[in-house]
Amino acid sequence: MGRFTGKTALVTGSSRGMGRATALRLAREGALVAVHYTSDDVAAKDTVETVEREGGRAFAVRAELGVPGDVHELFLGVERGLKERTGAAVLDILVNNAGTMGGVEPEATTPDQFDRIFAVNAKAPFFTIQRALRIMPDGGRIVNISSGLTRVANPQEIAYAMSKGAVEQLARHFAKHLGPRGITVNSVAPGITRNGNPVFDMPQVVEQMARLSALGRVGEPEDVADVVAFLVSEEARWITGAFVDASGGSLLG
Ligand code: NDP
Known part of the structure; x- marks a missing residue:
């Protein structure tokens, strides 16, 4: 038993x-996992197949976030997948992880870029939580992925950092609201974490980024996944509304 x-x-x-x-x-x-994505069918399929190879259960759900009807489409797929596999649409754990960055000078940021960042990073998580609550039992778990950039300045990412600041407010206020149901809501703030970005194939850049962490390396996806797994477990039942720094000490100054 997991x-x-x-x-x-x-x-x-x-x-x-x-x-x-x-x-x-x-x-x-042991969880049955809905693997959500928007564009990369091959990568989503690979996540599901990797789960299955390891003896677990997962299914893929495609929905673009940040566009009208996004959350409705997401939950059509999630509920269908859950019903097919368990006979019921019950969601115990929600991790709002999908996000998009800016990478634009503040002077060059357009209203459309700004709106897009907020639609994906802040609005979609709010309405995803709102919709998930219809099928989440008491004792459920919600984690929203924020960013160390809510604590460290980066002028090319002002709109992104603003949107992640909003994500942190989600945890604080929903945690209060959902406490009576035993549902916990927390924020996890990663620092620079290896993903598919080609920048992580450039040793000199990686070395520079590693120096930002007190622990002297960039984060691995598993470093953050372990923190999230703790927060959605029974062991974390007494933690809610928290901001969890999962940046390897990148915010220590
Ligand atoms: P990646 O860029 O590796 O992957 C992004 C994921 O989000 C993909 O699954 C992608 O789907 C999905 N996605 C992106 N935009 C949308 C959208 N509009 N609608 C639906 N799905 C979407 O992510 P990371 O692991 O780098 O980041 C995960 C989270 O952590 C994000 O919220 C990010 O802001 C945050 N973060 C990342 C840091 C880092 O250094 N990597 C640092 C701090 C915070 P698809 O594959 O189909 O495109």
Whole structure:
């Protein structure tokens, strides 16, 4: 028996990066995982097949977040997948992980770029939580992925950091609201974490980024997945509304 045997989970943006690592980790410990993605069918399929090879259960759900009808489409797929496999649409664990960055000078950021970042990073998590609550039993778990950039300045990512600041407010206020139901809501803030970005294939750049962490390396997706797995476990029942720094000490100054 794993820690999450009998539980169901939705991890948004789990075709790649730390979302994928979180999906694999939860499935390895027994959860049935909805692997959400938007464009990369091959990567999503690979996440599901990796889970299955390891003896776990998962299914893929495609839905673009940040566009009208996004959450409706997401939950059509999630509920269908859950019903087919368990006979019921019950979601115990939600990880709002999908996100998009800016990478634009503040002077060059357009209203459309700004709106897109907020639609994907802040609005979609809010309405995903709102919708998930219809099928989440008491004692459920919600984790939202924020960013160390809510604590460290990066002028090319002002809109992104603002959106992640909003994500942290989700945890604080929903935690209060959902406490009576025993549902915990927390924020996890990763520092620089290896994903598919080609920048991680450049040793000199990686070395520079590693110096930002007190522990002297960049984060691996599994570093963050382990923190999320703890927060959605029974062991973390007394933690809610928290901001968890999962940056390897990158915010220590
Ligand atoms: P990746 O860039 O590796 O993967 C992003 C995932 O989100 C993919 O599964 C992608 O789907 C999905 N996604 C992106 N945009 C949308 C959208 N509009 N609708 C639906 N799905 C979408 O992610 P990371 O592992 O780098 O980041 C995960 C989270 O961590 C994000 O919220 C990010 O902001 C945050 N973060 C990342 C840091 C880092 O250094 N990597 C640092 C701090 C925070 P598809 O594969 O189909 O494109």
